[in-house]
Amino acid sequence: MKTIILSLALISPLASAAQCALDSQYVQASYQVSKQVAGKAVAESQQFTLWRTPHQVAEQGIELVEVWQQLSNQQIRPIRYFQTQQRGIEYQPSEVQGQQNWSTKYQLVSDDFIAKMTLTDEQGDGCEKIQHYQLVQGDTTIELAWLVNQKLVSAMSIGKAQLTQTLTLGTVDFKKDPIQQQFALWDAYQTTDYADIGDNEGDPFLAKMINLGFIEHGASGFYDTNGKALGGGHSH
């Protein structure tokens, strides 16, 4: 397991579970996604940053940022920001019941999926309490190191005979103000409803969008709530 560097300026490791969950509502966490193919000496890897507030989650890659907002009626609204162009595309909230699970967005792995796994070990207390889970599905072994009170993935791996994918937590920060400022920065981008793109081919940015699709599961979609691997790697 890789070393986890936590910025614990605001969070005491001895905090109660409830207090820890409360204090970790605002998160900026960097992750590395690696893919190791058997026989290849060098693993492919890329990084993304998970940002979250109580009702927003963002996955920030090099160019693109995917944001999900949890609405008052529990619908999830996706927004995709293009950082270079400082533009955004807004999508309609998902309405099909059960199609999306907020915990998948919020903590990268859903509560439902964790419930299917077997707890193999548990260490630490308070905010540093970490649980180790395992699930074997056919020829695939999935392992999870779970910071249960912070609702953060510490590490996860999906191992097959020829391919191993890992998701590893790097630095974490819980400072509310810079996190809110980052969301405000993206929010200031000029946005367009996807429904309006078809009427705006004269806009070079939107015309380019005509030829782009939207991948609903980004790096966080390491696998879905059914444990189905999504191919690994960050789509950004």
Add this chain to the structure above:
Amino acid sequence: MVIIMKKLNLISLAVVVALAGCSDNDKNTPDPVTPIIDPVPVPIESLTVENTIAVGSEQCINGGIETLTGDDANQNGELDADEITTTSLVCNDSATSLNAQQLASLTTNTWYKEAHAKLASSQDNIANIVKESGKAKNVILFVGDGMGISTVTAARILAGQLQGKMGEEHQLSFETLPFSGFAKTYNVDAQTPDSAGTMTAMASGVKTDVGVIGIDEAVIKGKCLSGKGHELVTSLELAEIAGKSTGLISTARITHATPAATYAKAANRNWEDVSDMPKSEAANCEDIASQLVNFEKNLEARFAGIDVDGLEVVMGGGRRHFLPKDARYNSADAVSLVEGDRTDGRDLTAEWQAQYPNGQYVMDQAGFDAIDVTNSKHIFGLFNESHMQYEADRGNDIAGEPSLSEMTAKALDVLDNNEKGFFLTVEAGRIDHAHHAGNAYNALNDTIELSKAVQVALDKTSIEDTLIIVTADHSHVFTIAGYPKRGNPILGKVVAVGETEPTLAADNMPYTTVGYTNGGGFRDLGEETDADAGYKFAPVTGRVDLTDVDTQSPGFHQEALVPLSSETHAGEDVGVYAIGPGAHLVTGTNEQSFIFHVMNYAADLAKKADAKVTN
């Protein structure tokens, strides 16, 4: 008709009387004299059959009589084929006139009779139409955004099938209007248009560039100052100046291109609020939402001497363009964490309320239902943060929102309080969006809802004083293809005439009747009633096996030939349908700008407005 004529034969009933000899048993008893009837040869009848030859037959084009004769050798009373000995044919002379018999095949035919009856009503319509200028006290312009001819046809069939009919014979409400024609939709600079240019043409009588609202073609798109002095006057503005009540309804954002073209001037259709404008442009021009709220003030500033009372009815979506970018202003059904987009801190709903203290601002179904139509002079309804829901998806709206037909009814109840009449524009804005998403289900259901709204208007107004025009701003690349049998579900797979299973294409897979030339293509989202949900997936290229897919479900998105993330408009003409004073002018193929002139002629808008300005 077959006539059998029996000739009277000479019957030889030879009766032979013979003296009988003694019987073998009683030779002594003399036999009485016994008449004996010989076996008589059966009489053979000679038969003649006359057949009437139908008009149009190969033997006699004008009909005639075929006479067959022969002996009834087998005595069955009929002249069988092998008994015919002579055939003669007498054809009728060439017809010098048509008689009932000759036309019977037509006049007894249901299609013929129904079309004939329509001819009579069409003649009545022409005879009764008010042709004189200025006789339309009220004008209602319905616009189905993106409602091309194929959309109308498919929606007609779906509407009929939803009523248990085969579908093809059905008529949407506006298809019953007595006058119709075509509009050419191209923009000044575009073969295939957008809504901004097309609605500007309809509203102002002047074609302009794509993406431009209410300004002529001299404007440089996105350059605010280039449009100064080239702003157009719209039919809605003329009606307002003339003293009529004015109203505007859309299921899209009320600041979207089509509704905006009735009241705003913008060098870029996307300048819906100040945050959408570059600072350099915002410094010199007013955003579209602000122009809506300041409609009365701006009009009075533009034309000297007028005293107008503003738009009486405004209902649609687009709340985000009227609220500050501040979560404290969020409405109950916000779909963003911060609903408002305005970066100038203005709350335009509050500004509107300050201008019209007795007006009612509503944002949900409950507020809409509570509107007092008798005493309310001004209504401002913003029912969604962005576009209103698709008609089939309204149930999923958080706070609830009215349908297009409900808004139309409410608007008319308010607008008809003015004895000088009213001018109302109604847009079914989401037909276009469903097509862009490649989802025929929602496009057709929103078209059917438009049909209901038109019916509401027909029911609430009089042909004597109200001109109603129904049209579209442009078409979409939506097609009705293949050879499905009559009554085949319009959203289903093609099943050929006489068949029960889907026809297979050359790739051995079934295909749907309706489809798109381009767009996102296939999605199978089941019961999802929001067409825009399809945008969360990349375009699908190539064919998909639809064998086990329910293509009639709300969430099915039709296959597309050219993969694009958003389906596009199409450049063909659109239909224009009309009833009421001046409706007879809607005929033939015209530039889209002609529609303004029909409305202006029918209601004398410019003339009446001019009288107000000069006085």
